[in-house]
Amino acid sequence: MPAPLSSEEASARAEALKKEIARHDELYYVLDSPEIEDHEYDALLRELAAVEASFPELLTPDSPNMRVRGAPRGEFTKVTHASPMQSLDNALDPGELDAFFDRARRFLGENSDECWVCEPKMDGLAVSLVYSDGVFELGATRGDGQTGEDVTQNIRTIRSLPLCLKRNRSGRVEVRGEVCMAREDFAELNRMREESGLPVFANPRNAAAGSLRQLDHSVTASRKLRVYLYHVNDAVSLGIATQHGVLRWLEDEGLPTQGHDRLCRSREEIAEYLGEWDTKRFTNSINTDGVVVKLNDIALREKLGSTSHAPRWAIAFKYPPEEKRARILDIEISVGRTGALTPTAVMEPVQLSGTTVQRASLHNQDEIDRKDVRIGDTVWVHKAGEIIPEVLRVDLQSRPDASKPFKIPMICPECGTEAVRLPSEAAVRCPNKSCPAQLHEGILHFVSRDCMDINGVGDKLARQLIDTGLVKSPADLYSLSPEDLRGLDRMAEKSALKVTSAVSGSKERPFHAVLNALGIRNAGKKTARDIASYFRSMDALIHAEEDELANLDGIGPIVAASITAHFADEHNMDTINRLRAAGVNMGADSAGDERCASSPLTGKKMVFTGELPSMTRQEAEEIARDLGAKVAGSVSGKTDIVVAGDNPGSKYNKAINLGITIWTADEFLEHIKPFAPDRTNL
Ligand code: IVH
Numbered sequence: 001m002p003a004p005l006s007s008e009e010a011s012a013r014a015e016a017l018k019k020e021i022a023r024h025d026e027l028y029y030v031l032d033s034p035e036i037e038d039h040e041y042d043a044l045l046r047e048l049a050a051v052e053a054s055f056p057e058l059l060t061p062d063s064p065n066m067r068v069r070g071a072p073r074g075e076f077t078k079v080t081h082a083s084p085m086q087s088l089d090n091a092l093d094p095g096e097l098d099a100f101f102d103r104a105r106r107f108l109g110e111n112s113d114e115c116w117v118c119e120p121k122m123d124g125l126a127v128s129l130v131y132s133d134g135v136f137e138l139g140a141t142r143g144d145g146q147t148g149e150d151v152t153q154n155i156r157t158i159r160s161l162p163l164c165l166k167r168n169r170s171g172r173v174e175v176r177g178e179v180c181m182a183r184e185d186f187a188e189l190n191r192m193r194e195e196s197g198l199p200v201f202a203n204p205r206n207a208a209a210g211s212l213r214q215l216d217h218s219v220t221a222s223r224k225l226r227v228y229l230y231h232v233n234d235a236v237s238l239g240i241a242t243q244h245g246v247l248r249w250l251e252d253e254g255l256p257t258q259g260h261d262r263l264c265r266s267r268e269e270i271a272e273y274l275g276e277w278d279t280k281r282f283t284n285s286i287n288t289d290g291v292v293v294k295l296n297d298i299a300l301r302e303k304l305g306s307t308s309h310a311p312r313w314a315i316a317f318k319y320p321p322e323e324k325r326a327r328i329l330d331i332e333i334s335v336g337r338t339g340a341l342t343p344t345a346v347m348e349p350v351q352l353s354g355t356t357v358q359r360a361s362l363h364n365q366d367e368i369d370r371k372d373v374r375i376g377d378t379v380w381v382h383k384a385g386e387i388i389p390e391v392l393r394v395d396l397q398s399r400p401d402a403s404k405p406f407k408i409p410m411i412c413p414e415c416g417t418e419a420v421r422l423p424s425e426a427a428v429r430c431p432n433k434s435c436p437a438q439l440h441e442g443i444l445h446f447v448s449r450d451c452m453d454i455n456g457v458g459d460k461l462a463r464q465l466i467d468t469g470l471v472k473s474p475a476d477l478y479s480l481s482p483e484d485l486r487g488l489d490r491m492a493e494k495s496a497l498k499v500t501s502a503v504s505g506s507k508e509r510p511f512h513a514v515l516n517a518l519g520i521r522n523a524g525k526k527t528a529r530d531i532a533s534y535f536r537s538m539d540a541l542i543h544a545e546e547d548e549l550a551n552l553d554g555i556g557p558i559v560a561a562s563i564t565a566h567f568a569d570e571h572n573m574d575t576i577n578r579l580r581a582a583g584v585n586m587g588a589d590s591a592g593d594e595r596c597a598s599s600p601l602t603g604k605k606m607v608f609t610g611e612l613p614s615m616t617r618q619e620a621e622e623i624a625r626d627l628g629a630k631v632a633g634s635v636s637g638k639t640d641i642v643v644a645g646d647n648p649g650s651k652y653n654k655a656i657n658l659g660i661t662i663w664t665a666d667e668f669l670e671h672i673k674p675f676a677p678d679r680t681n682l
Helices: 007-030 038-054 094-108 152-156 183-195 204-212 217-222 243-252 267-280 298-304 365-371 436-447 459-467 474-479 482-486 493-508 511-517 525-535 538-542 546-550 557-568 570-582 590-597 617-626 650-658 665-672
Strands: 078-080 116-122 125-132 135-141 147-149 172-181 225-232 262-264 288-295 314-318 324-335 340-352 355-361 378-384 388-394 605-609 630-632 641-644 661-664
Touching (some): 007 038, 038 525, 038 617, 094 267, 094 288, 116 267, 116 314, 125 204, 125 225, 135 152, 172 183, 172 204, 183 204, 183 340, 183 388, 204 225, 225 243, 262 267, 288 298, 324 436, 355 378, 355 388, 365 388, 436 459, 474 570, 482 493, 511 538, 525 538, 538 557, 538 570, 557 570, 617 630, 650 661
Parallel strands (some): 605 630, 605 641
Antiparallel strands (some): 116 288, 125 135, 125 172, 135 147, 172 225, 288 314, 324 340, 324 378, 378 388
């Protein structure tokens, strides 16, 4: 048993853990090359939380456990910026860019040989971040440039942002940059919102702004925001002389930058950069609507000064938005995994942002009505955030005389069931849980890589399995025999065996992947991981209360409600029970299900305080979790049992005041002995 930590040791350990966690955050979120598994990272966080629980003075603002804490706020407080957050003048064509350089030349003198830095212009939301003595202290939106909103708590949830600077540990440093959402995260967020009947965001910038300006920061935490810095206020006082130096300084402090900047010494070099980014912008994961050109030498910037709203030493070159006309040939209705009937415009092919586009989602009836899109119309299309094809508006002059407003048929095109529209939703849904289209989408999701990862079950096989009646639920995959498969199209002996062995192998998939495979509405891959690591077993999750779920990091009220609704549904429970019977991994304690079901700890909310004689607190907490308890860090009215070891802290007094059952360490061991004999003779 490790000896209890002295306060000096605890402080040193907490510092070391914070550093280690920050290093793994950088490896994972910035460098995209993690060194450790998720559960190892979670263990570091838990160890830090345990140290902080024993020594509450160590829970300082730079702790990763402070990323999501506290209750939602009523409103944002206003922040006055130390110096105005200016915007930039735009150049919309090469002529305007030339005029900008000509003017700069006039101010700088004909013979000056200034350098410029080119950076992609990110399409996000400008923010100012203040580090005080090296620790992140304040995050604010730009607002009107003079006064913004205090979004510190929300910014803290952005994992790629270090809570401490690497080197600078004294004074106040203000850095500025852009909060963005990557295209793939934007597309995934909108896909989930569409499935859930929620309005979709028009572009990544709106999604980033909507996610950052959330009063409940657990909602922000559930969105994948990123931040990239490009500016240091008062750089000269830090010994930085150039924009190039600013960017390297930021990187040396561990702050994320875009990393696509280039020093250019002539207009030709700048033109070359603009040309390169005219194509790169279509594949860059952050939506880029232009290039910012900045004077490199910070002292020289003074010579140019500013107009009332923008500096004269920088300009934003904006690429023209790509909009094309196309005729709508048809509006198709497809049925998604959750039964949402989604209308898609099928158009004449057009070239947009580097690809051929033929289809664009029209989302739902409200969107169709708002734009009044009809079959036969000629419409203007673009790619929202340069990624998702979208119908912008109808060219009314080209509308054929006989056209009629389009209404989504209130009947499922796949199974003929009458569709419904709930008053709170934008989506029309097929309510038939056995609808083959929903089943098809559900199976494809179930077998996908982030779920059960079953190789060999693709679109065609899934369709055949459903059409032949072999599969009526994902659980049926586990009773397929090679003989069942051999009768199907293009299924030889070998491939049939491959499929059944892939199905069988998937039983060992991690619990979070199984949860993701269930396709709980509004709960994606990240939520599945979060709830799996907290509840650790299907049983614990099934019995979770909605407000307990809603209180978890990164899970808001909507997701919590979806999760409880999922487990309240008989059809879903039937699938889960059949998966369990087939031997699919149901979480940490699946090996000891019976043990867990009958343990006195099952479903109990427990808190540990003080030192236990024969095991560390972490070990004790792990055993409790394995036996079905939910272990929390602090005592509240909802706590069922507090286990108090030697030298218990303030939690002990609180438990007494609240009249909560208190077990001594021995009593805890007595209770767990029959269920975990191998772990109590330590
Ligand atoms: S520099 C004083 N660099 O564009 C000028 N801005 O239109 C400070 N933006 O408010 C801005 N990427 O939100 C700069 N690489 C970049 C940028 C960038 C995006 C945004 C920023 C600014 C807006 C101005």
